Every structure is written in structure tokens, then in C-alpha cells.
Amino acid sequence: MLRQAQKILKDYFGYDSFRKGQHEVIQNVLNGQDTLCVMPTGGGKSLCYQVPALALDGTTIVISPLISLMKDQVDLLRANGIQAAFINSSLTPSEIDETMMNVRNGEVKLLYIAPERLEMDSFCMALSQLNVPLIAIDEAHCISQWGHDFRPSYRAISKVLKLWNTKPTIIALTATATPTVSEDICQVLHIESEDTFITGFARDNLTFKVLVGENREKFIKNYLENNKNESGIIYAATRKAVDSLYELLLKFGISVAKYHAGMSEAERNDEQNRFLADQAQLMIATNAFGMGINKTNVRYVIHYQMPRNMESYYQEAGRAGRDGLPSECILLYSPSDEQTQRFLIDQSRDPSRIPLELEKLQRMVDYCHTEMCLQLYILQYFGEEVEVTCERCGNCCDERPSVEVTEDAQRVLSCVVRMGQKFGKTITSQVLAGSKNKKVEGFRHLSTFGILKKMSAKEIANFIEFLIAERILLVHPGQFPTIYVSEDGKDVLLGKRKVSRRVQTVKAVVKQDDP
Numbered sequence: 001m002l003r004q005a006q007k008i009l010k011d012y013f014g015y016d017s018f019r020k021g022q023h024e025v026i027q028n029v030l031n032g033q034d035t036l037c038v039m040p041t042g043g044g045k046s047l048c049y050q051v052p053a054l055a056l057d058g059t060t061i062v063i064s065p066l067i068s069l070m071k072d073q074v075d076l077l078r079a080n081g082i083q084a085a086f087i088n089s090s091l092t093p094s095e096i097d098e099t100m101m102n103v104r105n106g107e108v109k110l111l112y113i114a115p116e117r118l119e120m121d122s123f124c125m126a127l128s129q130l131n132v133p134l135i136a137i138d139e140a141h142c143i144s145q146w147g148h149d150f151r152p153s154y155r156a157i158s159k160v161l162k163l164w165n166t167k168p169t170i171i172a173l174t175a176t177a178t179p180t181v182s183e184d185i186c187q188v189l190h191i192e193s194e195d196t197f198i199t200g201f202a203r204d205n206l207t208f209k210v211l212v213g214e215n216r217e218k219f220i221k222n223y224l225e226n227n228k229n230e231s232g233i234i235y236a237a238t239r240k241a242v243d244s245l246y247e248l249l250l251k252f253g254i255s256v257a258k259y260h261a262g263m264s265e266a267e268r269n270d271e272q273n274r275f276l277a278d279q280a281q282l283m284i285a286t287n288a289f290g291m292g293i294n295k296t297n298v299r300y301v302i303h304y305q306m307p308r309n310m311e312s313y314y315q316e317a318g319r320a321g322r323d324g325l326p327s328e329c330i331l332l333y334s335p336s337d338e339q340t341q342r343f344l345i346d347q348s349r350d351p352s353r354i355p356l357e358l359e360k361l362q363r364m365v366d367y368c369h370t371e372m373c374l375q376l377y378i379l380q381y382f383g384e385e386v387e388v389t390c391e392r393c394g395n396c397c398d399e400r401p402s403v404e405v406t407e408d409a410q411r412v413l414s415c416v417v418r419m420g421q422k423f424g425k426t427i428t429s430q431v432l433a434g435s436k437n438k439k440v441e442g443f444r445h446l447s448t449f450g451i452l453k454k455m456s457a458k459e460i461a462n463f464i465e466f467l468i469a470e471r472i473l474l475v476h477p478g479q480f481p482t483i484y485v486s487e488d489g490k491d492v493l494l495g496k497r498k499v500s501r502r503v504q505t506v507k508a509v510v511k512q513d514d515p
């Protein structure tokens with residue numbers, strides 16, 4: 001069977017060998033095992049179901065939420081001589097009938113459908129008449145309510161699997177599953193844990209950096225000056241930020257495109273096409289841009305503000321360097337980004353998801369403050385068991401010396417304890433700085449009031465973020481997040497554990513130039 005897969009890879013796709021992980025996943029699927037494949041964006045997930053689809057008799061169903069991209073995917077397959085089709089709301093009823101007839105006649109090896117279709121009884125009836133050896137569930141994190149993009153219609157998949165006497169094999173694929181999300185996908189789809197393949201999250205050609213307190217506009221101008229002919233993406237958190245940055249860079253004569261959900265579909269398509277065709281060097285966009293985009297020569301992805309969670313960050317940053325050449329992923333962080341994201345989370349449609357979203361936001365903030373290898377942080381976040389540092393990222397290459405800050409950490413921790421572990425980092429910083437702010441007047445009697453007055457409240461807040469990233473302090477997320485001392489923190493208080501931190505530069509805490 002695998003020999004056949006190898007031949008399909010060569011004959012249809014023109015590749016000589018499978019990539020790390022593809023081989024194992026395809027073998028498992030061809031053995032009839034339901035499989036979960038977690039691979040980063042650009043890792044080569046599509047082949048993991050396309051190759052088995054061509055090796056098996058019948059029509060493989062591909063469930064994909066990306067309606068706008070189905071046509072492109074199908075066109076690409078057809079260009080490789082593969083019989084593929086799609087059914088979604090962009091087709092007329094007679095086009096759908098015609099496609100279904102082609103499927104019944106055995107003329108379609110891969111049929112792409114939107115998940116909403118599975119909620120239609122008539123469509124399920126038609127499916128049940130077909131010979132379906134394999135169902136591929138793309139963007140499978142949408143099935144999990146712990147994922148960052150839960151789609152209720154994905155839950156209909158479980159029901160659909162019962163349509164046939166012989167259940168088709170399932171392959172669920174995603175680029176962004178934390179261990180919790182992976183477990184949830186497995187539970188919903190009854191996939192055994194040994195059939196989960198998490199592979200190659202490390203993107204060895206990507207260099208991650210977090211820059212704190214940069215003047216963002218100045219940074220972007222300099223960066224573009226030094227990367228004149230390279231293709232890149234800048235992600236900003238809001239439409240307003242995209243618009244204003246776009247105007248600014250236009251003035252500087254940069255060939256730039258923009259993309260956000262406030263633009264018409266035609267405008268968005270035009271802008272996207274200009275970028276894909278290298279007519280625009282730079283794309284400035286909100287997170288609405290990029291799903292399924294296969295532009296290989298993106299040399300850098302800059303986040304103008306911190307995104308709301310690590311899943312989004314890695315997915316967006318991962319659009320750099322799909323061709324395997326060295327590329328940069330830079331995050332420009334300012335403490336005010338957290339407020340922006342909190343505001344966006346508060347506006348979210350489903351209030352029951354807010355606590356989870358805030359928890360994820362905290363891990364994102366931690367990424368901006370950690371001193372560990374950034375690649376390692378990402379890999380561990382996604383559940384890969386690795387310890388090797390990348391030796392390329394901003395933290396691995398940080399040459400600032402480390403100094404011991406155990407005593408200052410103890411001062412912060414004891415202040416948190418004296419304040420009853422019931423307050424947030426801003427108030428705590430002001431108490432430690434001995435601020436004249438009326439809000440902290442009630443804490444003047446504490447022995448820790450002003451105990452860190454050698455630092456400004458902003459510097460202390462930054463230090464507290466560092467202690468949170470080190471898991472010395474923990475956060476109770478919520479509308480008014482509060483900080484408390486962890487078990488590790490207790491060891492620091494008892495003098496059983498030392499704390500070191502890189503020497504801080506002044507700009508880490510200066511006010512930002514927010515757009």
C-alpha cells in the first residue's frame with residue numbers, strides 16, 4: 001500500500017519523498033485507523049488525505065470551513081489531473097445536482113464540502129448512497145469547544161459517521177491544537193490517543209523575536225528600508241490600525257496592499273491578488289487575512305500588536321517561509337496590547353467562552369515576557385515534548401547579561417501576600433512604587449508600600465509580567481484579573497529558589513505610539 005502511496009506522490013504531485021510525519025500518518029490512514037494529524041501551517045497536511053484518497057476506492061469527503069478557498073483547492077487538484085469537486089453555498093441547486101451525479105458516476109475522488117451541509121438531511125441521505133472510504137476533517141480544531149474557533153456545525157460530523165454500514169476511516173487535521181484541544185477532538189471523533197500524530201511543529205527556518213517598547217512606526221519604516229524587495233505581512237489587531245498603517249506606508253512609496261473584514265469582497269480579492277502576484281510587496285491585514293493562502297516566498301511576518309492567543313499567533317507567523325528559506329517572525333509588544341485584546345474578547349459573541357479566551361490571552365502575554373527560547377515556548381504550548389533550544393530566536397541570541405533579582409522578586413511576592421492576593425498587577429505595582437495615586441491610599445500602612453520605589457510603577461508592572469511568565473506569580477483571569485503566589489513563588493519567598501533576569505533596557509517600559 002505504501003509503495004502505491006509513494007507512486008501517487010510522484011505521479012500526481014511530482015514529489016520524491018514524504019516529509020517528516022506524512023509517511024506515518026498516511027500509513028495509519030491506509031491501515032484503516034482513525035487518525036488525528038497535528039502539523040503546523042505549511043507542514044503538508046493536505047497530502048495526508050489527498051494521497052490516501054487516490055489510493056482508496058470511492059470518493060473521499062473533505063470537510064472544510066473555508067468556503068472561499070474550496071474552489072482554489074479543487075482547481076489546484078484538477079491541474080494535477082485529480083478528479084475533485086466541491087459543494088457549497090456558492091453553487092446553484094442545478095450545479096449541486098450535477099456535481100452529485102458526477103460523484104455517483106465515480107468521477108470524483110475528492111469531494112470538498114462545507115460543514116453546514118452536514119446539517120441538511122437530504123444531503124446526508126445522498127451521501128449515505130455513496131462509497132466513502134475516508135472522511136477528512138480539515139481545521140479540525142473547529143470541532144472543539146476548547147479551540148479558538150469553535151463551529152457548532154462541526155459537531156454534526158459525529159452523526160454523519162453513522163450513515164454508512166461500514167464506517168469510513170476518519171482523518172482529522174489541524175495546525176493549532178493544544179493538548180486539551182487534541183484530546184477533545186479525539187473524544188468527539190473516537191480517535192485513540194495512539195493514533196494522534198503531532199509532528200514537526202518546529203519550523204527550523206523561522207526566527208522568532210519579541211520586541212518590547214519599540215516605536216512601532218519607526219521600526220516598520222527601518223525594517224522595510226532594510227528588506228526592500230522582500231515580501232512580507234504585517235498583522236494589526238484592528239481595522240483602524242490596518243487603515244492608518246496602510247496610509248502611512250503608501251506615503252513612503254511602499255507597494256502595499258491591505259485586507260480586513262470592513263472592505264468589500266471585491267476589494268479584498270483585488271488586494272489579495274496583488275499581494276499573491278508580487279505586485280504589492282507588503283500586505284497589512286487583520287487576522288481575516290491568510291487562511292489557506294499558499295504564498296511561499298513570505299520572508300517576514302510582523303505583528304504590529306500582540307494577537308489574542310498563541311494559536312492565532314503561530315498560525316499567522318507560520319505564513320512566513322513556507323518555501324523553507326530563512327524568514328523572520330517579529331512581534332512588537334506593548335503593554336496596552338493586552339487591554340486591546342481584553343476589549344475584543346469582552347465583545348465576543350459567546351460570553352461563556354470569555355474565561356477560556358482570557359486564559360489563552362495570558363499565555364500569549366507570557367510569551368512576550370518569557371526569557372526562555374521562544375521556539376521552545378511555542379512547541380511546549382502545543383504539547384510537543386522537546387527541550388532543545390533553537391539558538392536563533394530573540395531570546396537565545398539575547399546578549400544582555402542576567403542578574404540575580406531574587407530579593408526584588410521576594411519584595412513583590414510579599415506585597416502580593418500582604419494585599420491578600422486579591423488585586424491586579426497595576427494596583428500592586430503602584431503600591432510597591434509607593435504611588436501617590438488615591439486608589440492605593442488604603443495600602444499605605446503595609447510594610448511593603450513603596451518598598452520598590454527605586455523602580456517606576458511601569459517598570460514594576462513589567463517585572464510582575466516577567467514573574468508571571470516564569471510562573472512565580474499566577475493570574476486568576478477574569479474581568480479584573482488578580483495575581484497570587486504559585487508553589488514556585490512560595491519557594492522564592494522561602495529562599496529555596498533564586499530568580500535571575502536579563503538586565504532591562506529603558507525602552508522596555510516607555511509609553512507606546514499606539515495607532
Ligand code: ADP
Nearest residue numbers: 015017018019039040041042043044045046047
Ligand atoms: P498545510 O495544509 O499543512 O498548511 P500544505 O498541505 O498546503 O500545508 O503544504 C504546504 C506546501 O508544502 C505545499 O506547497 C505542498 O505542495 C508542499 N508539500 C507538501 N508535502 C510535500 C512533500 N512531501 N515534498 C515537497 N513538498 C511538499
